[in-house]
Amino acid sequence: MTELTLEDIAKRAGVSRSTVSRVVNDSPNVSIDVRKRVLKVIQTTGYQPNIAARSLASQRSNLIGLVLPRSVSSFFTDPFFPHLTQGIAFGCNNNDLTLSLFIVGSKEDEEKIYPRISRRGLLDGVLVQSGQMDDKLTEELIKSSLPTVIIGRPFTSEGVNYIDVDNVRAAKKATEHLIKLGYKRIATITGTPGSSVTEDRLEGYKQALTLSGRMIDENLIAKGEFSENSGYFAMQQLLPQHPDAVFAASDIMASGAMRAIFDAGLRVPGDVAMVGFDDIPLAATTQVKLTTVHQPITRFGVQAVELLQDVITNGCTPARHIILDTELIIRESCGANKPRR
């Protein structure tokens, strides 16, 4: 039952291999009753086409890869990535694609994985989570002939397909919100240095301040690295500067920052207001509910898959970019609403 081939089905249905193939692949030009007959045989036998054979003959595997380079170590600490992965998985489900996951753990992995990814006949294309500078793997992938879509704005965007949210605009909106609420000393906690997300969110923060006629105070900019702890420590550094509001480049860091604020015996938003980024589920359940930038994360994943699909079928010129918009979700931590407690 498992070992049936096209030819077997053909024999049982009294038609040729080609006809069965047409039925399986929904090609037109098969008469209605022949199609019915074949379909019935397929149904009763439980025939499944052999994927390896199909891939070989059609030069198409319907497999795409999701590559998480070593620089994306926050896959495990930041809920953003599991959500994104889920979105991508949904995108694959919708497009009859199978998703394979390449998590680069170490330098040795990197060297073993690259050949595996680029082996012909395995993947139709890859999605690369990137936006980190000097990422050798990403660069190799871009240069290769494999259809590639970068998730996150790459540093060299020349001729590269990518999808990203408009981080500059989002950070600007978030910061402007704090400005409008009348905060005077607005600080920021940045993400991991050397990544485009970090740069863009910082840029948006600066633009908002500058546009409102303020100076950028470097003392109000603290470096984090997208982890809870880094948010905590960054906030501890910030506290002596007496900020009255903070824009954190991720919810996880905002949560760490709030912990630091509480530990210092201060209140949110009373003493320090807080705005995060991502809108992960945690944001709605922290002690003081977090005002944050909502990313359309499932849609993000789905669109990434669709973009890749497009590149696979239509070639990669011209390079395509998709920039998604975000939304500011106002909860308690910014002080715009009275906290409920």
Place this chain on the structure above:
Amino acid sequence: MTELTLEDIAKRAGVSRSTVSRVVNDSPNVSIDVRKRVLKVIQTTGYQPNIAARSLASQRSNLIGLVLPRSVSSFFTDPFFPHLTQGIAFGCNNNDLTLSLFIVGSKEDEEKIYPRISRRGLLDGVLVQSGQMDDKLTEELIKSSLPTVIIGRPFTSEGVNYIDVDNVRAAKKATEHLIKLGYKRIATITGTPGSSVTEDRLEGYKQALTLSGRMIDENLIAKGEFSENSGYFAMQQLLPQHPDAVFAASDIMASGAMRAIFDAGLRVPGDVAMVGFDDIPLAATTQVKLTTVHQPITRFGVQAVELLQDVITNGCTPARHIILDTELIIRESCGANKPRR
């Protein structure tokens, strides 16, 4: 350069297709200088064998699947799963396997995904995250001829390969720890009903109490579902019963429970002690650092892959089980150590 075949390499090296194949696959019986010559051609041309062709000819794809059934919705809210996925990915990297991910989002997905998984020629085997009752997908997979390893104790373990941690023993240890510390009214917050993890952890809790000569008080057992919020609500239910300690079946729920305790104006561990389960990174960074059961999660993933590999190469009889042990990590929330603040 991408389109090279075995035959091309053979021609350039002045040998036959078979010989090149032997070199590529590290078979013995190739003379040293021929091997060197072929290797050199491969190196300079950048030849990569075509995976689809190899799969078709060898009936082996070196692709394994990780299936997350619909019941595992906590993939996105509980950091446990990303970690496990990472462990599995490492296992694959070590064994020259490629991992493909099947996340079932909806009922329709379920029906579309199963055929995709069971298609011949695609996967050599699957890892199924399960331990949920009445999981149709899991049952079908077990019945299929595809080598399958269940992650988590399945309800019908007859003839089924699985890997799990010893949840009963771990929960027992955690509860006994609270007993030893002299707590009198020890409550528990359970996981999602109908899953073996939930049952086993509850069982361990009960065993510990019974062994110490206590009665099981159903009022001290609150149902959660492995999310932060559910821990919060479960704790709110528990609070009127005045427990002096709580064993939560996951760190995320423990964190929610602590939030409820703080909201009620009580302290941890002063008023209520807390022990969690999983030892996710969050556990070490909560306001009051969490005493919890550490799971060897990366090793878990790696061993799951190795078990599957074993089943693939040696067949699935007899069924194999791996049960891993856990470790209790004592921090602040249980009151064994003086909290630092």
Place this chain on the structure above:
DNA sequence: TTTGCTCTTGGGAGCGCTCCCAAATATCCG
């Protein structure tokens, strides 16, 4: 030199599909 062995090498067959072209059949219209 011949025989018998081992080690190395080459080539045929085949994995199960798709794709193309040609043959067979149906359909249309003057």
Place this chain on the structure above:
DNA sequence: CGGATATTTGGGAGCGCTCCCAAGAGCAAA
């Protein structure tokens, strides 16, 4: 009703590899 055209069907070739068997090479012992 015949010829032109459209639709349906069949079969060959080929995708790039592995696996098997047989032929060739090399060598030692008789």
